[in-house]
Amino acid sequence: MADSHLERWGAASLLAVCLLIGTPVLLAQLAGDRPTIGPPWLWWCCYLGFLGLLTLTFRDDVPRGAPLPVAVAVAGAATVLTAPRAGWTSILLVFVAGLAAHLASRRVTVAVVAANSAVAATAAVLLDGTFAEVALTGLIYGTLQVCTVWAVRSEQRETAARRRLAVANAELRATSALLAESSRAGERLRIARELHDLLGHQLTALALELEVAAHRSEPPARAHVERARGLAKELLGDVRTAVGELRAGTPDLGRALAAIVADLPRPRVHLDVDAAVDADEACTAALIRCVQEAVTNTIRHGDAENLWIEVGRSGTGEIVLTARDDGRGASVLRLGHGLTGVRERIGQLGGTVAFDTRSGFTLSARVPAP
Incomplete structure (x- = not known):
């Protein structure tokens, strides 16, 4: 419950x-x-x-x-x-x-x-x-009150400790997700370079050698050399295609966000990431930080049971992130360092961000498609 x-x-x-x-x-x-x-x-x-x-x-x-x-x-x-x-x-x-x-x-x-x-x-x-009865009554009720106050204060300290732990856990997961995506991007780039520098150069040299051999060979060996030269060119094209795909590979935004919100005891997080969203590394990092701030803000201030996070595309192709909870909200919004950082990160990508605290807390960010 x-x-x-x-x-x-x-x-x-x-x-x-x-x-x-x-x-x-x-x-x-x-x-x-x-x-x-x-x-x-x-x-x-x-x-x-x-x-x-x-x-x-x-x-x-x-x-x-x-x-x-x-x-x-x-x-x-x-x-x-x-x-x-x-x-x-x-x-x-x-x-x-x-x-x-x-x-x-x-x-x-x-x-x-x-x-x-x-x-x-x-x-x-x-x-x-009697005096003894009066003193004993005051002592008994005073002791009962002290025990009650101690129990309430202990529960408050435990609740605050759980919230701090949940916030630290969310921040750690976000940082781990960013490091993992950065590591995967670095590994893709390293493999692309190795393929280009080693296989690409060797296949280019092989194709040139086979072309020379085709001019100097006589039938029926020439037909085999021509087929080998064609295969070498096709393989070189495949390597170049693989290198291009590795360099243009985009981070898995859905997996990164799922890692941040996994196993949170409260609030219950409902995550929906559109598979059509194609974010580059910079955009992914900004969206991860936005989700991290939405989760930590809900834990610290919202006292909410549910947090809904949706990532999709608008009609104009922009990437749209919406995070809203069913917490108590606030009559006046005061931007702290976290929300200010979110606005700065989205602004650096040419996007916009808006906050609404009238009914719970809602964060809406729009980022131009990379």
């Missing part, structure tokens, strides 16, 4: 637990008891406000910072203090600490944990607890 599916199930489970925590208060009120301090509607306002703010934190576009976690912490504290006799409500404080660790800074998280521990101790005071 994808990480986003697990996150959605976790959010739904957390919300369900918070709803269950409010059930004893509802049952007590229906039975005629008063588990709350003050009017019942006040507690319901605090409780429903807490649930509403908690639901907002599940959105993908929730900003990182203190305001929302602090607001949830205040609503949770009010919910606990207005119903001290409903013992299960103090569990909400542990959830608030985990939320603060996920969205807020370390300083804000420490403040939330300290405040929540004080709230739990205050609730024990409102229940006329």
Whole structure:
């Protein structure tokens, strides 16, 4: 199951637990008891406000910072203090600490944990607890919050490490693909030179010798010499054709791009390279770097499940690369070194590149056909 599916199930489970925590208060009120301090509607306002703010934190576009976690912490504290006799409500404080660790800074998280521990101790005071009971309550809930914060921070560090590893892996694969294509191009050029310098010269000399022999020979040997001279010329033509094909050989763009995106755990990459695309070495290198930047950008910033990469030809013969993901996008695009490098590489080939972040992230590059 994808990480986003697990996150959605976790959010739904957390919300369900918070709803269950409010059930004893509802049952007590229906039975005629008063588990709350003050009017019942006040507690319901605090409780429903807490649930509403908690639901907002599940959105993908929730900003990182203190305001929302602090607001949830205040609503949770009010919910606990207005119903001290409903013992299960103090569990909400542990959830608030985990939320603060996920969205807020370390300083804000420490403040939330300290405040929540004080709230739990205050609730024990409102229940006329002894000093030992009050201290033990604050200590227990403080320990639970610290464990929750530690678990959330550990998960965040692990996620960040996985992303860094995936980015490094994509960059390494792109570099390996470029080195492999460069090595293959160098080997093709070396073989072409050897064929031309060795076989080509020898066959040329052989053809000349056979031509001289044809003029000096007498029938019936002359017919055999003429056939041998014809075969030598045909073989020389075949060698020249092979040398030309080796020099004009183009890199395998589809294989190079497939090597970059192979075995990525997230996002799932859907690659489609038109077999009619015929890119030279410079164009292939630029397209490989474009795909590398699209993959690393999606891993670092997109939080996407899927990435679609398509390479084809336009009606005017241009090579067109489109990479788009289903991530969260951004309202304002800020070009970093990677995207700036992509624009420069495509510009050097006489092409154009465009970026769109309104719905996910989309990179569109057009390169003139070599």
